[in-house]
Amino acid sequence: MISHPPTHILDMKIKGLSTDPVLFRDQVNQTRQHLQLFKWKQRHTRLPNxxxxxxxxxxxxxxxxxxxxxxxxxxxxxxxxxxxxxxxxxxxxxxxxxxxxxxxxxxxxxxxxxxxxxxxxxxxxxxxxxxxxxxxxxxxxxxxxxxxxxxxxxxxxxxxxxxxxxxxxxxxxxxxxxxxxxxxxxxxxxxxxxxxxxxxxxxxxxxxxxxxxxxxxxxxxxxxxxxxxxxxxxxxxxxxxxxxxxxxxxxISNNPKNILRKQEILSLSHSFKKSVTDIQIKLDNEIAVYKKIEQLLFDAAQTSKEMLLESPAIFNRSYFDSCIKPHIKDVYSRHDLLAPVRQWVVETLKKPFYLFSKTENKQPKTLPLPPEMDLTPVLTALGEYQYYVKKHVNTALFLKYLQEQPPELDAKTVNQLFQEKMIAINRWLTEQFEKLNKGIPVQKRFGIHALSLIWGAAIIGLETISGGLSPIELALDSILAPYLTAGATELFVVNELKNIVHHLRNQYIKALHSIIEHQHQEYTKILEVLKPESIQPRNGLVLM
The missing domain is CATH 3.40.50.300 (P-loop containing nucleotide triphosphate hydrolases)
Known part of the structure; x- marks a missing residue:
């Protein structure tokens, strides 16, 4: 007897990762007909043989x-x-x-x-x-x-x-x-x-x-x-x-016990159950291959991300300095009440050198655009990911799709994706420092005022170096350096700065990983097309 047949199995369609989809479809249709004939013959007890x-x-x-x-x-x-x-x-x-x-x-x-x-x-x-x-x-x-x-x-x-x-x-x-x-x-x-x-x-x-x-x-x-x-x-x-x-x-057809029909009902029941079991095995194999490829793609992407983080080139100190120092200088200048006094001191010191220096007054600097970066480590990790997929995914149908619709990212696309992320990070960084500017408490501002006196004294104490004013720039950087360390807590909102730097690093890593993730999604789109799916029959009739 067929009491509760697993009809969901008969509504499945495969693409052929492990089984010929045409043969699978024919078997499903035939099994569905077994079930329909069983119900039809069982319902109509007076139906002739x-x-x-x-x-x-x-x-x-x-x-x-x-x-x-x-x-x-x-x-x-x-x-x-x-x-x-x-x-x-x-x-x-x-x-x-x-x-x-x-x-x-x-x-x-x-x-x-x-x-x-x-x-x-x-x-x-x-x-x-x-x-x-x-x-x-x-x-x-x-x-x-x-x-x-x-x-x-x-x-x-x-x-x-x-x-x-x-x-x-x-x-x-x-x-x-x-x-x-x-x-x-x-x-x-x-x-x-x-x-x-x-x-x-x-x-x-x-x-x-x-x-x-x-x-x-x-x-x-x-x-x-x-x-x-x-x-x-x-x-x-x-x-x-x-x-x-x-x-x-x-x-034999008009036998009172209708032995012929009873035997046929048993035959249909047996054939149906056997066919459903076979279909389930084929469907399980198809799903297993799908999940294996899915896991392989995921593992390859994770390995590439780890490989990327191990590259020292992606954590260039000058890159982070160029990102964050202009903002710190901006925060400092906004809350420096002694800036006019210090400016007078600096200008007085600089006048004797104007006659001999070949350099001209520099224009005020604006907040920088996202800094340039060498993307070689990213391209290398991406290439390893692509090579790993082609080498270890040995399913013919998946490889066929890769050839017909190549999903690999090229250098131009990688650079475009990275720049988009960097623009977003730069915007986020600017917003964070604007919030910091508005939220510095009064007691912290007094610390900034005290630091202004130290800064002025440091500038006056500098020795003149012929050929330009670079020592002054060096002094400014050396005074700002403690803001990025554990020191000078009583002088500035170091914890807030460290928090911003921490989040900047995380967002930067996410930006690099997003390129690997983008490649992963391109592969996943192809795999999704090959996923077993549920379909509904057009109607109850099967064309002969």
Whole structure:
């Protein structure tokens, strides 16, 4: 019994990381049809048994079908293939059953429409009034070895539909390998089977053929019928053989206990559960490969980030000085009440040197743009990441996508991404110092005033060095240096400055890591396309 089937598995679609997606889709569709047929047959307890004629090209299936139903419904011809779709001979009382949860698309015609070749995507239902053929429902089918793929696909669907398979072969075609797969599949799925050797004109040969087919089918108790070659219409031997075959089929189909249907229900249940288990294994493998690649990409990105932090070139002291010192000078000048006095002292000292110095008065400096940086360490770490991915991800489909849509970042893109981050960091740094300017308490400002006196004294005490005023610049930097150390706590808001420097370093590292992360996201976008996903069937019908 199928009580609570895991239908979510049947709604999954894979892209082919570990399993052929076309074969997976076909198996899912077939399994869904197993479930739908199980429910349909279990619901309609008065549904007649269904006998499907299956076999290879030119074995006389359509001729045998017409003989069994005593009506020339299915087209017969030496031209092959003749039957392009399933043709079911259904009593009018049972036609309605094929619209109530039946999983295949159908078309209904009266028995006046003849001869028919069938529809490649539908099961043609021929409504009749012959009360002697209430059960079973006979179904003609396309060739299982047809060169037309639609016909072969249709024949497979009819295999699922059958309660009993009437395997039709002939003395000329019995050894063809593709039709023989029907016998093996019937045994595998527990389908009830009856073998007909059609067009027989050699009893000794038929015995040999019987032995071979019984061996292949693996069921020694399978029923075997021989039908002589028909040389003219209503030939006695031929008609007698048809009569015995029909009688046997009527007997097993009209069994009061309906053993045939019960066996088919069990077969469908077993096949469904087995197929669902196989689908689950394939889906698990697909997900496992996806997660393996996902983890590999993550690990490669982390390794590249660590490699980047180990490069001494990215923590250049001059880089941080150029970022933060102009802001510190700006904070200092805003709260220096003795700035005019110190400016007078400096100007007085500088005047004697103006006559001899070749340098001119420097223009006031503005806050700098983001400083330039050598991105070689970033490009090196990025290159290692890209190399690692190509070397260790050995899934053909993923590598195919990498070739078709190369996601690797180039030097120009890296530089652009870095500059965007640096502009944002510079903006953030300016905002932090503006907040600091507004939030310095009064007692800290007195410390700044005291420091102004020390600064002035330091400048006056400098020795003159010929060739320019660089010693004064040196003095200014040396006075500012304590602001970035643990000293001078009583003179300035050192803790706040250290906090800003700490956050600056973190944001700088994040900016570098964001380039690696950007590359990681490009790889992840490709992987996301290959992720197993849930889909919904278009409708309840499955085209034949």
């Amino acid at each position: 269904i006998v499907v004629l299956l076999g290879g090209t030119g074995t006389g299936k359509s001729t045998l079908f017409n003989a069994l139903i005593e009506n020339n419904i299915s087209a017969e011809s030496v031209k092959r293939p003749t039957t392009g779709g399933g043709i079911a001979y259904v009593h009018s009382d049972d036609i309605a059953l094929f619209s109530e949860g039946f999983p295949f698309a159908t078309e209904i015609l009266s028995s006046d429409h003849k001869p028919l070749s069938g529809h490649s995507q539908k099961l043609t239902l021929i409504s009749h009034e012959n009360s002697s053929l209430l059960s079973p429902i006979f179904v003609d089918s396309p060739d299982v070895d047809s060169l037309c793929l639609e016909n072969k696909y249709h024949a497979q669907k009819l295999f699922l539909l059958a309660d009993l398979i009437l395997f039709v072969t002939s003395c000329e075609k019995y050894a063809d390998q593709e039709p023989l797969e029907i016998l093996k599949q019937a045994k595998k799925e527990g389908k009830q089977l009856l073998i007909v050797l059609n067009k027989n004109d050699d009893d000794l040969l038929s015995k040999s053929i019987y032995d071979q087919l019984i061996t292949i089918s693996g069921t020694p108790d399978v029923h075997f019928f021989t039908i002589p070659r028909r040389k003219k219409p209503n030939e006695p031997d031929y008609m007698e053989s048809i009569f015995h075959l029909r009688k046997h089929l009527l007997e």
